[in-house]
Amino acid sequence: MSRSIGFSWRRQLTVCLPLCVTLALTLVIFLHANSLEPREISHGQLDEQRSLEGWSVLVGGVLFTGLLGAFLLVMNARANRAEREVEQRTADLSRALDDLREQKRQRAEAQQLAHIGTWEWRVGMDTVDWSDELYRIFGLAPGEIEMTYESYLSRIHPSDRCRVRNIFREAFVKGHSFQSEERIVRPNGAVRLIESRCRAILDENGKPSGLMGICQDVTERKQAEQVSKEGESRFRTMLKAVPDMIFRLDANGVVIDYKPEREDDPPLQPETTLGKLFAETLPTHISRQLANAIHSARESGQVETFDYQLPVSSGKTLDYEARVVTIEETGTLCIARNITQEKHAVERFRRLVELAPDGIMIVNASGIVQMANPAMLSLLSADTENQILDQNMLTFVPDEEAGNWTELLSRIVQGRLPSIQVESRFISLSRQDFPAEINARHCEWDGHPGVQFIIRDVTERKQAEEQLKSSHRYVRSIIDCSSDMIIAVDNNRLITEFNKAAQRTFGYSPEEVLGKHVDMLYAEPETGAVMHKAFIEQSGGIQEVLNKHKNGEVFTSFLSASPLRDAEGRLVGMMGVSRDITARKQVEQLKNEFISTVSHELRTPLTAILASLELILDGAAGEVSEQTSKLIGVAYENSERLVRLVSDILDIEKIESGNMVFDFKPMRIVPVLEETIESMHAYAESHDVGLNLRAGSSDPTIYVDRDRLIQVVTNLLSNAIRFSPAGDGVEVSVRIENRKVCVAVTDHGSGIPEEFRTRVFQKFAQADSSDRRQKGGTGLGLAISKSIVERLGGEIGFETRTNKGTTFWFDLPEWR
Amino acid sequence: MIYLNGDEQLKNKPKPAKTSHATVLVAEDDEHISYLLNFMLLREGYETILARDGREAQAVIDEISPPDLVLLDIMLPYQDGLQLIAYVRSKPDWIKVPIVMLTAKSQERDITRALDAGANDYVIKPFRPKELAARLRRLLK
Numbered sequence: 001m002s003r004s005i006g007f008s009w010r011r012q013l014t015v016c017l018p019l020c021v022t023l024a025l026t027l028v029i030f031l032h033a034n035s036l037e038p039r040e041i042s043h044g045q046l047d048e049q050r051s052l053e054g055w056s057v058l059v060g061g062v063l064f065t066g067l068l069g070a071f072l073l074v075m076n077a078r079a080n081r082a083e084r085e086v087e088q089r090t091a092d093l094s095r096a097l098d099d100l101r102e103q104k105r106q107r108a109e110a111q112q113l114a115h116i117g118t119w120e121w122r123v124g125m126d127t128v129d130w131s132d133e134l135y136r137i138f139g140l141a142p143g144e145i146e147m148t149y150e151s152y153l154s155r156i157h158p159s160d161r162c163r164v165r166n167i168f169r170e171a172f173v174k175g176h177s178f179q180s181e182e183r184i185v186r187p188n189g190a191v192r193l194i195e196s197r198c199r200a201i202l203d204e205n206g207k208p209s210g211l212m213g214i215c216q217d218v219t220e221r222k223q224a225e226q227v228s229k230e231g232e233s234r235f236r237t238m239l240k241a242v243p244d245m246i247f248r249l250d251a252n253g254v255v256i257d258y259k260p261e262r263e264d265d266p267p268l269q270p271e272t273t274l275g276k277l278f279a280e281t282l283p284t285h286i287s288r289q290l291a292n293a294i295h296s297a298r299e300s301g302q303v304e305t306f307d308y309q310l311p312v313s314s315g316k317t318l319d320y321e322a323r324v325v326t327i328e329e330t331g332t333l334c335i336a337r338n339i340t341q342e343k344h345a346v347e348r349f350r351r352l353v354e355l356a357p358d359g360i361m362i363v364n365a366s367g368i369v370q371m372a373n374p375a376m377l378s379l380l381s382a383d384t385e386n387q388i389l390d391q392n393m394l395t396f397v398p399d400e401e402a403g404n405w406t407e408l409l410s411r412i413v414q415g416r417l418p419s420i421q422v423e424s425r426f427i428s429l430s431r432q433d434f435p436a437e438i439n440a441r442h443c444e445w446d447g448h449p450g451v452q453f454i455i456r457d458v459t460e461r462k463q464a465e466e467q468l469k470s471s472h473r474y475v476r477s478i479i480d481c482s483s484d485m486i487i488a489v490d491n492n493r494l495i496t497e498f499n500k501a502a503q504r505t506f507g508y509s510p511e512e513v514l515g516k517h518v519d520m521l522y523a524e525p526e527t528g529a530v531m532h533k534a535f536i537e538q539s540g541g542i543q544e545v546l547n548k549h550k551n552g553e554v555f556t557s558f559l560s561a562s563p564l565r566d567a568e569g570r571l572v573g574m575m576g577v578s579r580d581i582t583a584r585k586q587v588e589q590l591k592n593e594f595i596s597t598v599s600h601e602l603r604t605p606l607t608a609i610l611a612s613l614e615l616i617l618d619g620a621a622g623e624v625s626e627q628t629s630k631l632i633g634v635a636y637e638n639s640e641r642l643v644r645l646v647s648d649i650l651d652i653e654k655i656e657s658g659n660m661v662f663d664f665k666p667m668r669i670v671p672v673l674e675e676t677i678e679s680m681h682a683y684a685e686s687h688d689v690g691l692n693l694r695a696g697s698s699d700p701t702i703y704v705d706r707d708r709l710i711q712v713v714t715n716l717l718s719n720a721i722r723f724s725p726a727g728d729g730v731e732v733s734v735r736i737e738n739r740k741v742c743v744a745v746t747d748h749g750s751g752i753p754e755e756f757r758t759r760v761f762q763k764f765a766q767a768d769s770s771d772r773r774q775k776g777g778t779g780l781g782l783a784i785s786k787s788i789v790e791r792l793g794g795e796i797g798f799e800t801r802t803n804k805g806t807t808f809w810f811d812l813p814e815w816r
Numbered sequence: 817m818i819y820l821n822g823d824e825q826l827k828n829k830p831k832p833a834k835t836s837h838a839t840v841l842v843a844e845d846d847e848h849i850s851y852l853l854n855f856m857l858l859r860e861g862y863e864t865i866l867a868r869d870g871r872e873a874q875a876v877i878d879e880i881s882p883p884d885l886v887l888l889d890i891m892l893p894y895q896d897g898l899q900l901i902a903y904v905r906s907k908p909d910w911i912k913v914p915i916v917m918l919t920a921k922s923q924e925r926d927i928t929r930a931l932d933a934g935a936n937d938y939v940i941k942p943f944r945p946k947e948l949a950a951r952l953r954r955l956l957k
Contacts, residue, residue: 610944611852620945
């Protein structure tokens with residue numbers, strides 16, 4: 001302010017000083033002109049001439065001074081005004097300078113903060129004007145050295161230097177601005193990345209007069225960008241690996257990012273999806289759900305989820321679970337996961353649980369029922385789930401078991417016991433208890449530990465087991481009660497069954513034989529394996545075997561065996577039922593001996609009687625009177641009958657016991673018949689019956705035991721003769737029919753009474769017991785004949801007509 | 817005990833119908849049948865040598881020169897008829913002596929064995945004296 005005042009005084013002085021000088025000059029000239037007395041002149045006392053001249057000068061001078069003063073005053077006023085203006089301007093300028101300074105400071109601060117440095121270079125100037133921050137960017141203290149254009153370039157990384165030089169040159173020449181990125185090398189060798197812009201400075205003629213530029217150290221930013229880029233790439237890679245479908249929507253619902261769940265064959269094609277409104281892309285029902293979810297997510301700020309089904313080209317539908325979350329204020333991220341498999345799995349599991357034949361129940365740590373499947377409901381005779389849910393499971397177990405279950409539950413819930421399988425009892429709502437097989441296992445239910453039960457009603461199984469047991473006992477008792485030995489072996493012929501009869505017969509205890517080889521029971525062990533094999537091949541069989549008692553005694557047994565097979569028909573062993581036939585053998589022996597004895601002992605006296613009687617009748621002991629002869633004859637005939645009876649009884653016994661030996665030979669039948677007829681002649685004559693053979697031209701060959709055949713024919717002839725009326729004839733005929741040789745013996749007697757016909761071939765059968773003595777048969781002949789014919793491979797039969805006669809026939813296969 | 821030409825038991829010797837002087841060795845253990853055979857054979861005019869059991873028969877066979885015929889019962893004490901056949905046939909000078917077996921019907925199966933062993937014929941008991949005589953006559957021709 002003081003400056004401005006001083007300035008004003010000076011201005012006053014410049015106005016007053018010329019006025020005073022001018023006035024003084026005027027007075028001097030006036031005075032000079034009026035006798036050179038300046039004082040007089042100056043006071044106006046001049047001679048005429050001189051006075052005229054003096055006065056004119058004075059008036060002129062005063063006028064001039066007045067004019068000058070006026071001028072000066074005007075000028076001064078103007079100067080004053082200008083000075084005020086200048087003062088004003090100076091103040092403004094000072095303020096502007098202050099502002100500029102402030103700006104510069106701020107700019108430097110800003111540059112420092114932004115790491116932006118500036119430089120300027122002018123044509124003709126060697127130095128480059130650098131900002132402080134630029135020094136710092138280049139790793140220098142501000143103003144440390146004077147920078148030149150070349151020294152600037154020298155600090156550029158050698159690889160970038162040439163390019164930068166060209167950029168500068170081009171910017172200068174073309175007057176354009178350029179942007180580039182280049183590396184610089186700090187004095188300490190550190191390389192930094194800078195982003196620089198340079199622009200030509202143009203003079204008033206538009207000619208480039210220099211370059212100015214700004215530089216920014218972008219090393220950190222670029223690194224961060226790089227990191228971010230890498231991060232994004234990694235993120236994208238990760239996303240690719242995510243098996244979910246991902247949408248990103250902007251505020252308007254346009255799909256701005258879409259990653260299908262699979263690269264191949266995505267349900268939605270990226271090209272038809274990206275950039276579209278989701279409402280246009282997705283099926284209506286899904287887009288509606290999505291819109292709702294987006295709305296809710298915006299409201300709540302939480303993740304919203306919903307499930308939807310997406311129809312695909314194959315006609316199937318896929319199940320998805322979508323999660324929706326708001327991102328970046330207005331955007332939406334939607335992640336959809338294909339849960340088709342899980343859904344199916346869950347569905348399958350649900351169905352399994354529902355259809356499971358076993359009861360499935362889940363209880364919580366306190367034993368409260370949380371879930372029960374239909375089978376469980378039916379096990380507990382509950383009609384609805386509600387009858388069971390929230391009940392304590394202990395109400396379904398017997399009271400005495402409750403303590404155990406409490407303990408078990410707690411151990412399972414705490415994980416001290418992973419699972420248990422027990423057989424216990426359960427009680428239904430109708431208070432009926434049943435045996436159950438219980439499988440309890442630790443599980444999670446709604447995020448809490450619990451116990452999962454699988455319960456099977458084993459009533460039927462128990463019953464079946466009981467039945468099996470009782471049937472086992474039944475079979476066992478049959479086996480044990482059996483008087484026959486029952487011995488079973490496995491495929492290795494190791495003994496698996498040895499019943500009481502076997503124990504008695506062999507003298508072994510079960511411990512001594514079970515698991516041992518069966519050969520120990522045979523007197524001839526080498527035959528055992530062969531027999532076993534044969535039984536397998538023939539699916540069983542009967543055989544006499546020699547067994548060995550524990551004490552070494554050998555005995556004969558009659559073994560009936562058959563292979564043992566399991567349910568699949570696999571051979572598992574052999575079952576044998578065996579009977580000690582030593583006693584039977586002995587009996588048989590006794591019987592044989594008895595028969596032999598009878599035979600011998602009866603025949604011997606009969607032989608003596610018969611021979612004696614015959615000799616007497618022959619008169620070997622002298623003349624016999626007619627009366628004596630008749631009596632002796634009766635004795636003889638009855639002795640003979642007795643012999644026949646003995647013979648027939650023996651024959652029957654032999655045939656029945658299978659001891660009759662047949663000696664088969666081929667032979668022609670007619671000679672045999674002729675011979676038999678011949679031998680019967682005497683007998684026939686004694687009955688006054690004629691015997692005729694009608695063989696025709698046929699004389700077939702048969703394969704028989706000759707003696708037996710004769711026996712049969714003799715029997716038939718003897719019958720026919722006996723039942724023929726005296727003077728009549730008996731015909732024997734032979735014919736061939738269907739490769740069978742048929743022999744018939746026909747009489748013309750009274751025929752066989754109706755009531756007797758069915759018993760003709762029975763033993764000791766006689767039509768009329770009163771006939772017996774009269775006819776002299778034994779009643780065994782036809783029975784023996786039938787047996788013999790059957791053994792010879794033929795058939796025997798008869799045709800009879802009352803009072804017309806009877807034909808007995810037999811046929812035998814023709815021998816060829 | 818050997819009965820040569822019968823013995824004192826045969827009080828009434830049957831008169832031989834005709835005399836052939838053929839000798840028959842009879843081995844029969846039953847006393848009465850032996851008597852009857854002896855009676856019959858003597859009546860047929862044969863000489864008889866009687867043995868009552870197998871052992872006796874063997875002793876007789878060892879002792880005497882071969883007879884014209886041997887009549888053997890199959891069932892004999894000590895040695896049966898079958899063994900005696902073998903014994904007879906084992907003696908060279910007895911080889912051609914005809915042997916007739918007497919057998920009960922129950923031992924029919926032995927007949928084959930007897931014939932195989934060297935018997936010439938057999939007669940089943942109870943025999944008919946006439947038939948037996950006829951068979952012997954045939955073999956003694």
